[in-house]
Amino acid sequence: MTERQIIKTTCPRDCPDTCGIDAYVTAGTIVGLSGDNSHAITHKFLCRKALNFGKRVYSQDRVVHPLQKVDGNWQQISWGDALETITDRIKSTIDEFGSLAILHYQSAGSLGALKMLNKRFFNLIGGVTEASGSLCGGAGIAGQTLDFGYRTCHDPLDLLNSKFIILWGRNPSETNIHLVPILKEARSRGARIVLIDPVASDTSKFCDMHIAPRPGMDGYLAIAMAKVITGECLHDSDFIDNYGQNYDAYQGILNSISLEEASAACGVDIKRIELCARHYAKAKPAAIVLGWGMQRYEWGAETFRFIDALGAITGNIGVSGGGVSHGRDEAEYFDQSVKGKEFAKHTRKVRKPMLGEALGKLNEPQVKLAFINGANPLNQSPDLKSVKNAFKKIDFVVVLEQFMTDTAESADIVLPVTTYLEEADIVGSYWHSYVGLVNPIIKPIGEAKSDLEIYQLLAERLGFGAEMGGSPEQWIRRLIKPLENGGITFNSLKAGNMRIPFIEDVPFSDKNFKTDSGKFNFVTEFSRPVFGSDEYPLVLLSTHSRQWMHSQVLPNEHKEKLTARIHPVTAGNYGISDGETVFIVSSKGKVAAQFCCTEGVREGVVEVKQGHWAKYHQSLNQVTEAIMSRDGQNACYYQTTVKLQKTR
Numbered sequence: 001m002t003e004r005q006i007i008k009t010t011c012p013r014d015c016p017d018t019c020g021i022d023a024y025v026t027a028g029t030i031v032g033l034s035g036d037n038s039h040a041i042t043h044k045f046l047c048r049k050a051l052n053f054g055k056r057v058y059s060q061d062r063v064v065h066p067l068q069k070v071d072g073n074w075q076q077i078s079w080g081d082a083l084e085t086i087t088d089r090i091k092s093t094i095d096e097f098g099s100l101a102i103l104h105y106q107s108a109g110s111l112g113a114l115k116m117l118n119k120r121f122f123n124l125i126g127g128v129t130e131a132s133g134s135l136c137g138g139a140g141i142a143g144q145t146l147d148f149g150y151r152t153c154h155d156p157l158d159l160l161n162s163k164f165i166i167l168w169g170r171n172p173s174e175t176n177i178h179l180v181p182i183l184k185e186a187r188s189r190g191a192r193i194v195l196i197d198p199v200a201s202d203t204s205k206f207c208d209m210h211i212a213p214r215p216g217m218d219g220y221l222a223i224a225m226a227k228v229i230t231g232e233c234l235h236d237s238d239f240i241d242n243y244g245q246n247y248d249a250y251q252g253i254l255n256s257i258s259l260e261e262a263s264a265a266c267g268v269d270i271k272r273i274e275l276c277a278r279h280y281a282k283a284k285p286a287a288i289v290l291g292w293g294m295q296r297y298e299w300g301a302e303t304f305r306f307i308d309a310l311g312a313i314t315g316n317i318g319v320s321g322g323g324v325s326h327g328r329d330e331a332e333y334f335d336q337s338v339k340g341k342e343f344a345k346h347t348r349k350v351r352k353p354m355l356g357e358a359l360g361k362l363n364e365p366q367v368k369l370a371f372i373n374g375a376n377p378l379n380q381s382p383d384l385k386s387v388k389n390a391f392k393k394i395d396f397v398v399v400l401e402q403f404m405t406d407t408a409e410s411a412d413i414v415l416p417v418t419t420y421l422e423e424a425d426i427v428g429s430y431w432h433s434y435v436g437l438v439n440p441i442i443k444p445i446g447e448a449k450s451d452l453e454i455y456q457l458l459a460e461r462l463g464f465g466a467e468m469g470g471s472p473e474q475w476i477r478r479l480i481k482p483l484e485n486g487g488i489t490f491n492s493l494k495a496g497n498m499r500i501p502f503i504e505d506v507p508f509s510d511k512n513f514k515t516d517s518g519k520f521n522f523v524t525e526f527s528r529p530v531f532g533s534d535e536y537p538l539v540l541l542s543t544h545s546r547q548w549m550h551s552q553v554l555p556n557e558h559k560e561k562l563t564a565r566i567h568p569v570t571a572g573n574y575g576i577s578d579g580e581t582v583f584i585v586s587s588k589g590k591v592a593a594q595f596c597c598t599e600g601v602r603e604g605v606v607e608v609k610q611g612h613w614a615k616y617h618q619s620l621n622q623v624t625e626a627i628m629s630r631d632g633q634n635a636c637y638y639q640t641t642v643k644l645q646k647t648r
Contacts, residue, residue, distance in 0.1 A: 002027045008036060008496055009439040011050055012420050013549050014108035014136075016327060016431030017178045019046055020497045023421065023441040030054050030421060030442055039497050041156060041432045047177045049549055057419050057445065061555045062402055064446025067414045074414075079447060079457075082413055087461040089396050090125065093369045099126035100348050101365040103394070107135065107352075108550075109374030112425030112438055113334045113479050114452055114472060118373055120340040121455040124464050127344030129367060133351040133633030135380055136292055139300030140326050142632030146301070147308040147521050148507075149514020153325035154287065155505040156432050159186050161321030164283030165193045166276075168307060169218065170291030173202035174546035176431070179289075180206075192283070194276055196221070197291075198541065199565075199607055200600035211276060212602045214267040215539040215638055216297045216529060222306035223526070224262035224270075225277040227254050229313060234281035236315030243511045243519055244312055250522035257526075267602075281314050285321030293541070296638035297529065301631035305523035312520050318508035330430040333500055334479045340467070352377070353628040353635035356386025359393075366393070373400040373417070373451055378407040379551040379611075379619055382635050383588055383626035400451060405551065406614045416448040423450040424472035426479060426493070428500070435488065436497035437476070536586060536641035538570065542610035542620045551611045558616040564593035566644075567603045571595065574644045583645040584608070586623040592647060606642060 005025045011018060020036030033051060035042040056062075066082040067074045093101050104122045106115065122128045134141075144151040159165060159182050172179035184206055187193055195207040196218070204210040213221045229235050230251070240247050263270045280286050288311055294303045308324045316322030350358040355377060359367060370391070381387045391397065391410050399411040408414045422445065425438035444450075449457075452472060459468035477490050486501040515521045532539065544550075548557070564584060566576070576582055578597045583590045584606060593608060601607050612618030627636035 004031065007439060007441050009421070009441060010427050010436030010497060012110045012112040012425060012427040012438050013049070014111060015049070015549065016176050016429065017041065017047070018330070018427060018429035018432065018434065018436070019050060019178070020434070020436055021046065021050065025441055028442055030057060036496065039434065040499070041178050041434065043178075043181075048546055052547075053419070053421070056402070056552070056554065057421055057442075059403070059554055061404070062445065063404060063408070063414055063416045064448060065416060066447065069412050082415060083457055083461060086398055086413060087458060089369055090458070090462065094126065097365040097368055098346070100129050100346050101368040102128040103131070103350070103359075103367040103370040104128050105131040105370065105372045105375050105377055107375035107377075107380070110420060110425070111330055112420065112427050113331055114425045114475055115374060116331070116334070116336070116339050117468070117475060118451055118455055120338060120343075121459060121468060122371075123340040123344040124459065124467055125462065127346040129348045129350060129362070131352050131355065131377070132349040133353055133628070135352055135635045137295060137327070137634070138632030139295035139629040139634035140290065140292070140304050140632070142629075143301035143304030144308060144326060146631070147305055147523070151326060152328045152507045153431065154323040154507065155503075156182055158320055158323070158505050159183065159287055159289070160189065162186055162191050162285055162287040163321065164280055164286035165191055166196060166280060166286070166288045167193065167203060167207070168196045168288055168290050169294045170289050171197065171199075171201040171203050171543070175544050192279060194279075198602040198605050199543065209276065211268055211272055214265070214602070215541060215605060216299075216531060217266040218294050219299065219303040219306045219526065219529065220262045220266040221268055221273065222303070222310055223254060223257055224259055224266065224268070224273045225280065225310060226306070226313060227257075227259050227262065228274050228277035229281045229310070230254060232278070234278065235313040239312060239315040239317065244522055245517050245519040246522040246524050249524035250309060253523070253526045280310070285319045286314065286316050287322055288324045290324065290326040293543070293638060295629065295632070295634050297636050298627060298629050298639065299527050299529045300629045300634055300636070302523065302525070302527060306526075309522055312522065317520060318506065318511050320506045323507070327430040330428040333428060333435070333482055334426075335481050338475065338479060343467070351628060351633050353382060353633060354626050355381045356383055356390045357626060359390035360386070368395045370394050370397045372397070372407055372411075376405045376407045376551045378410055379405060379613055379621065382621055382624040382637060384614060384619060384621040385589060386626060400454060402448075403555065406619070409615060415454055416446060417454070418444045418448045418450045422448065424476070426476045433500050433503040434497045435483065435493070435500055437493045531639055532641045536643050538604055538606050538642050538644070539638065540584065540586070540620070540623065540640045540642045541605055541607045542624065542637050543607055545609040545611060548611055551613065553611050553613065558613060558618060561594040562591065562608065562612055562618045563596060565596045565598050565601045565607045566605070567599060567601050568597045569603045570605070571597045576644060581647055583647055584623055584642050585645045586625065586640055586642045588625055589622045590645065591618065591620060591622050606644070
């Protein structure tokens with residue numbers, strides 16, 4: 001009888017939880033996954049996305065051999081032929097057009113730190129056109145950097161010291177599952193919890209109050225709460241006077257907007273605003289935990305700043321149980337020099353939120369060769385039509401992938417890559433303070449290779465193999481050099497995830513901010529945002545799913561129709577019955593969905609889970625607009641307005 005092994009690893013997917021995992025292996029096959037019970041955050045349970053990951057590893061639809069498109073058809077080729085073809089393309093492109101004619105697009109398919117070495121490869125060939133900006137968190141980072149000097153967050157377990165907690169645009173039941181037991185424990189200790197979200201998610205079931213503002217109007221709600229707090233002298237004058245700057249300009253904004261105006265703009269009754277504001281200001285300490293949806297507007301950074309200001313005027317910054325927490329950079333504690341920026345002779349950026357338009361405008365040189373890894377831009381980019389048109393003009397596209405995604409289908413060569421259960425890496429978290437090794441649990445399926453191995457093989461053929469050379473362990477040891485002073489070594493990480501000791505549980509406890517003045521920087525301008533039109537009166541919220549990560553949806557999971565949720569009043573306005581299939585229409589296109597009527601979605605909102613593929617006619621980015629935030633270069637998905645149209 002074959003003995004079952006338990007191998008520890010860490011999940012590097014784009015999720016705040018960054019779980020420690022126990023993988024169960026029998027005869028070289030994964031037979032189960034569970035949470036690492038020794039991990040202070042993960043404990044013994046995993047989310048559905050992690051539990052079902054074995055289906056992805058062993059899927060019959062997985063790409064397991066190099067493929068090349070020949071006369072529009074895919075043909076299996078050898079690794080040798082694939083690498084030779086790609087090497088020749090790199091050389092000829094650089095010789096004729098220069099290295100900036102090469103595009104490298106990398107995103108968060110894996111947050112493993114070894115993925116930084118992909119950028120090293122492209123710097124070593126002279127520097128290329130890199131996709132930059134953010135499809136997720138840039139506006140929030142920009143806003144909190146302006147206020148605090150840099151973005152960081154409280155330790156998740158510090159919420160157990162809170163008396164009042166606002167979950168503002170965060171849905172841990174679906175996107176941050178290990179926050180849920182912390183919140184429930186805090187509530188059992190007497191804390192009250194408020195959810196602010198246009199959608200009544202499962203998170204609302206264990207909250208004391210749910211406030212549903214109009215999408216994108218959270219800044220007005222924060223202003224209204226601040227007016228109540230300052231108007232009733234519930235503010236903390238000591239913090240404002242001694243640790244804040246520009247407060248007078250901020251107060252001027254509050255004075256310029258009446259409570260009635262702010263209430264009408266955010267769509268929340270004044271009495272509910274007053275109730276929430278008073279509880280938040282009087283409860284000491286009180287915490288705000290921010291989500292990701294509020295960034296997806298042009299004014300996303302501004303919204304974050306007005307919410308940050310609530311923490312400041314109530315004296316909840318730098319105190320245990322307080323704070324305005326969003327996240328941190330999961331890679332900031334690793335050695336960034338591995339990227340090899342010194343090798344790049346040239347540099348050029350295209351912004352991810354405006355990818356189609358940006359590529360279309362590039363000249364001298366135009367992009368002739370593209371490499372895509374850890375990303376699916378022909379699915380996840382706004383205004384998908386413009387991106388598809390831009391990619392059609394690129395002479396040769398190489399995609400490193402596990403499945404024939406929308407982006408892989410556009411490629412000339414697809415190279416099969418390993419999942420995190422088949423490769424070595426290391427990863428930190430953008431929520432908690434633990435770092436862990438990603439250990440290979442099984443041998444790669446088929447001929448799949450890691451990103452590192454692929455770029456090393458190409459580097460050898462291009463003559464700079466030594467600069468990319470080294471085993472994963474050797475590179476990991478280099479990456480974690482900055483952590484060694486905290487007692488974190490490669491050997492110590494073999495035993496399991498470790499807490500980075502110099503990450504503060506309570507940031508800014510000394511009231512020393514990283515701004516130029518050393519003080520908290522109050523927001524001084526308000527754009528008074530308005531959006532929508534008579535033709536497209538509904539707001540499309542493309543929210544995240546609890547079943548899959550971004551576009552990591554398996555092909556067989558597209559058998560069911562795309563599902564949209566709307567309020568019964570919205571359905572009545574359009575004469576839509578529960579279960580009816582209707583087109584969601586924007587100025588950019590349309591997509592069909594089966595509608596579910598529920599009071600859990602605010603009137604005027606259409607909620608659909610994002611990530612489905614365009615090749616199955618289910619991608620929401622067929623209708624989203626390409627808009628970029630004013631700060632942080634963030635994609636403004638939620639600024640897309642739509643109407644509903646009968647399919648017949």
